[in-house]
Amino acid sequence: MLLASRLLLAVVLGLTSVVVFASPVVPRVPHERRSAIPHGWAPTRRADSDFIIPLRIGLSQSNLQSLEEYLLDVSHPESPNYGNHWSPAKVAETFKPSAESVSTVRGWLVESGIGAERVRLNPSGGWLVANVTVAEAEELLGTEYYVYEHAETGHKQLGCGQTYHLPEHVSPHVELVTPTLHFDAKVRHRRGGPLEKRSVKSKVGSPGSGPVSPKTTGIIKTIFNQLEHCDEQITPICVRALYDFVYLPLATHKNSIGIVEYTPQAYVPSDLDMFFGNFSASQVGERPNLISIDGGFDVNGESDLDLQYAMSLVGKSQPVTLYQTGDDVEGASFNTLLDALDGSYCTFEGGDDPEDPAYPDPFGGYQGDLQCGIVTPAHVISTSYSYDEWELTPAYEQRQCAEYAKLGLMGVTMLYSSGDYGVAGNGGICLDSDGEPDFFGTSFAPSFPGSCPFITSVGATQVNPGAKVTDPESACMQVIFSGGGFSNVFAMPSYQKSAVEHYLSKYAPAYPAGTFNTSGSRAYPDLSANGANYVVAVQGEFELVYGTSASSPVTAAILSAVNDARLAIGKKPIGFINPTIYSGAFQHAFNDITNGTNPGCGTDGFTAEPGWDPVTGLGTPNFPRLLASWLLLP
Structure with missing residues (x-):
């Protein structure tokens, strides 16, 4: 089944890994890639261009380069700060994305035609969120979206091909974008939308979905x-x-x-x-x-x-x-x-x-x-x-x-x-x-x-x-x-x-x-x-x-x-x-x-x-x- 899924993916996606929907103004770079999809999943068709995607952009967090250092400071037995654990407020403040990251990513979205009123910063300050159509997401990310289906469960998932892209100046300010390549999630549909049945993700507690089952x-x-x-x-x-x-x-x-x-x-x-x-x-x-x-x-x-x-x-x-x-x-x-x-x-x-x-x-x-x-x-x-x-x-x-x-x-x-x-x-x-x-x-x-x-x-x-x-x-x-x-x-x-x-x-x-x-x-x-x-x-x-x-x-x-x-x-x-x-x-x-x-x-x-x-x-x-x-x- 793995080989069949891989062959189908290659046929359907074809040039996805090499084609970049290049902007005439802003050069793009690959941001994330994946060479294979999880066992059982296969693309069934292109996603409808007017389907609404809840696009979420995970902003680069501040001070992550010092994360291990901070952790060792309170966890290593030879540290003078051993056991002096942080408060949740200190954790949130230390790793909050910078104002520059928020401004850069928001500016890119608005300049690309996503109205400023559609772009929101989530309460934790870690994500920029916007509901966009498949067509808008494909243009933003230089990729193509497909509907994937799980052979055993019938669950459906929306995702892009093998790669998505970001402008060179935006990429350093972003950790990841969803929904794109990640199969730890499911698709929600709008009433009367193109996914006829409710689509749910594979549950981590379900047999075969990835648990270490005794x-x-x-x-x-x-x-x-x-x-x-x-x-x-x-x-x-x-x-x-x-x-x-x-x-x-x-x-x-x-x-x-x-x-x-x-x-x-x-x-x-x-x-x-x-x-x-x-x-x-x-x-x-x-x-x-x-x-x-x-x-x-x-x-x-x-x-x-x-x-x-x-x-x-x-x-x-x-x-x-x-x-x-x-x-x-x-x-x-x-x-x-x-x-x-x-x-x-x-x-x-x-x-x-x-x-x-x-x-x-x-x-x-x-x-x-x-x-x-x-x-x-x-x-x-x-x-x-x-x-x-x-x-x-x-x-x-x-x-x-x-x-x-x-x-x-x-x-x-x-x-x-x-x-x-x-x-x-x-x-x-x-x-x-x-x-x-x-x-x-x-x-x-x-x-x-x-x-x-x-x-x-x-x-x-x-x-x-x-x-x-x-x-x-x-x-x-x-x-x-x-x-x-x-x-x-x-x-x-x-x-x-x-x-x-x-x-x-x-x-x-x-x-x-x-x-x-x-x-x-x-x-x-x-x-x-x-x-x-x-x-x-x-x-x-x-x-x-x-x-x-x-x-x-x-x-x-x-x-x-x-x-x-x-x-x-x-x-x-x-x-x-x-x-x-x-x-x-x-x-x-x-x-x-x-x-x-x-x-x-x-x-x-x-x-x-x-x-x-x-x-x-x-x-x-x-x-x-x-x-x-x-x-x-x-």
């Missing part, structure tokens, strides 16, 4: 809840034994932990009680504190795994917040979550991507207003979903990654699962020699946001068959493989340079050039936790579940306990942890994993080796050592 080997006949059987079934006591995790919370009124789910993935209350009844009797009847973001509601799926383990590990006295994101009609993207967490991120109609759902939903879903900046972010937030880097454009990923850095500046620890397909992308997809998706490709396919240098990426380990819970774990190689590798988009952050270069100098596999990025890029995961043989209550039955989807909430629970201990003695939460965990002071705070690989793309992937590796990161948490090390910091 895998199962089926229903469990007999449940073991003894340490002697942790090689067969992981239960909360196994997790506690593996990571020496015993802690009584002391500052629950100050502390907070959040689990993110995307509708239609949610939980069944009776499954929680079934799980608690077997493994944490005092929590029967306990529920997470629901924050419904743009119509999110509780049902079932991924959330059963995340919540059962996060809640049982932090214990009855520590509330767990569920960020249920998106309604069942519109769905949601990562931007919908970011909208709610940080009001400065919101735009005129929706998130960093202004094609995100409009509320009230005209199609029968959530009827309230867009929820912008409604949430004080939890100190630790775990998300078990991802896309692959190739599915989104670099400009889109870089803009979103910067938002995670801003949350880090405010003291939030963001965890993301690293993926379940080793060095391959979701579903086992790889890349060909041109960087395009190909099931038979031999180049590795990094994940996103796992490859963003401003989140903490969590890989997966396992208790080896026949081993004791006290024996060293290995990289997960049952049912799933720990996601890991090297980004094709993001440069290597300074905090991991020494650890990654050590791995590459001593243990790098001898693969052909182009198999993975060796040009000094962000490497992941950062750490790991068990991801195999979890006992989970799903739809009234216990099943064995596998995935980094388990590793991330388990790690979140352990880090939340560290925050509790620090808050109890008057210290700040740990915030963005990567500069700290890669530092010399934390060298012995992890259980080093030295066995296993993460195969994919016709290779054995990478190998787990002493020190950091692109399979299990720095290793698994050793809670007493982590706690002691963090309590020594300011």
